[in-house]
Amino acid sequence: MRPPSVDTLARSLADTGLPHPLLVDAARRAIADGSPEVVHERARHHAHAAARALLQPVVNATGVLLHTNLGRAPLAVAADAAYSNLELDLASGRRGSRHAHAAALLARLCDAEDAIVVNNGASAVLLVLAALACGQGAVVSRGELVEIGGGFRVPEVMEQSGANLVEVGTTNRTRLADFASATQNPAHDTALALKVHQSNYRIVGFTEVVTVAEMASLDVPVVADIGSGLVDAACPWLADGPPVWLVGEPAARQSLADGAALVTFSGDKLFGGPQAGVIAGRADLVQQCARHPLARALRPGSLVLGALQQVTLAYLRRDGPAIEFWRMASLAVASLQSRAQAVVGESGVGELAEMASVPGGGTLPGAAIDSCGVVLDGDHTAALRAGTPPVVARVSDGRTWLDMRTVAPGDDQHVIAALKALG
Template identity: 65%
Template sequence: DAAREAIAAGDPGSARTAAEARARTMLQPVVNATGVLLHTNLGRAPLAASTDGRASNIELDLASGKRGSRTAHAGALLARAMDAEAAIVVNNCAAAVLLTLAALAGGGRGVAVSRGELVEIGGGFRVPDVMAQSGARLIEVGTTNRTRAADYRSAMDVDDDLALLLKVHRSNYTISGFTEETSVAALAQLGPPVVVDLGSGLLDAGCPWLDHGPPSWLAEEPAAKQTLKAGADLVLFSGDKLLGGPQAGVIAGRADLVRACAAHPLYRAFRPGALVLSALQDVALAYLDRSAGRLPFWRMAAAEVDDLESRAHRIVEGLAGSAGAEVVSCASVPGGGTLPGVEIPSAGVAVAGDRTGELRAWSPPVIARVEDDRTILDLRTVEPDDDEVVVAALRALDGA
């Protein structure tokens, strides 16, 4: 196409430049040196997945030869990993919320939500809007900063068709000061099913897949296993955030409620295909055999600062003075709408000025950030195998 357009314009020599520019608009691997572990613009959790090109038994029961269910693979394994009765997978957490509300509270039934949890996340996703699309009826309780169990109880007293109590984790902002919120355990005592939208998807607060337990910066993050144990009937979360898997949404908890979601017509519209389910199955198996620490996200999250500093020194030494690079201490962030305000100590390499455009033009593109008129390449989010790519990209800056 680029060649035809260049010839038609009377400038055939521009075809290569046009073709290269067009190629750069295609999906391709990049080196994430931003320090944002779950960078939404870069696909959130990095994950290597492959298939051998054969068909799969996505909906075939191999024992009987009859039609099976796509909920029997990744969903069942994830349920086991968090001690849930059952789980199903949809294409993202927004779909999980919409499907749950439509299946369990559609037709105008009431859903009570704290005013302090009527959140908006990236892309304009607002809880009240999703509620309206689902056919459920929003019942606001409490105030922005303080919501008590009595507020939910009052809503139950005046509404004889209240179907659910919905608790939404404020994963992308915080409320501090004169605050109070109702725990999952307290909500579970009130009667109606409790649905908790965890969003970020930490599977188990104990992080048994990590040799040294959970990082300190995860201390306040609610986890699926413990939320269910506290009394939630369903938990909803993303697959591509703290779970470290592909883009997906998970609905897990009581088997009867999960079945109701799977039986709703929207499930067919929201269900993922074999590629996503296969990748998520591998992730679930990694949690079950305690090897999830080897998932790319958890390798980044658990990296020791001393190791990052050592890598940074090797990079600067490899540059031998090129680009004026120096080793710096810096701070990474979880990203992806998770853990607002949390910073993770890190180390990286800095060069003077804003050189991000030149780094993006490298092959593969290196994505960095600018702070205080310096370009920072945060090594927490760079795979060690890509350190040589960083060296080559920085060395090329001298000839730019």
């Protein structure tokens, strides 16, 4: 039995909706697999696999609000095909700056003199070090020389920036005197002191750290990489103020008020926006970063800046529910219990269970947010992911857990359908 031609086989897959070149790839793979009698079945399998590999919406039932594998903060972005005044001053008609929109609003929000936006949090740290400390010393506590997801290591970023790493203190204890001794040592030619968010780990027990307010007494600028992007510890955008699980998290406004010359943070973590990096603080230092050649290589485009502007305006309106992360994080457990009960009742699968959501995204290690969801015996995660849309759950103690806090209310019916399909 001879296999069909590649073109004929590819055309038979047109109902999948994939572009013809991708169907040709699927057809060729199927023919190369051999077994002509099942070539059509194999080709459809390869086409389906290609479609599943594309970016697509998923239902997050893991209970991890900022799930890095799922894009961190969920964000609704809708934009018509249109030009924007990205670098046009509408008042004068002359060339403007892409930092005059979202970045200016962020500066206002953080109570900073100025701000610029780059394409992620690591880029913000890299640019600050390259612009302000290339060839000079940057003093960091040994307890803050972190590695986070994806192999991002602070010492390696410093090396790429051209800054000279000056380590002070020990892993568990660093004092202000350690910083002062290093910054006053002419051999280090210190340009700045860097305080780094410890991200997804904590050191507890016999410890000592130096606060931003204490570091502000040094004779060099202090740069606070607060990482997770909490804007204001008071959370004025939430009707009930800051939740208990947020206590102790560094915030941009307070870090600048305590004397940090600059703060850097991510846009897609606690800020609840798109992937971006923000540098905010003293105008002269921000402009020094903006003039550095790397700033052009690291700058975001109009779609990111537009989304960031949208989220920042919601903060300035103190409209927490308009920011999806904060809407999810603030849901009452009673409402989650009601939705979970409805899912169990309509699907006839699983049982109601108390759960603990986590912020995720390398923020607030150990923090837990009371939640509620559905649990069923066995590991059903692969079957749930195979649905349309995929439902991503978690497994613990041999059971599958679906946390309703991270499931958008409009996706409840998808969860019900996915559970029914388990049989």
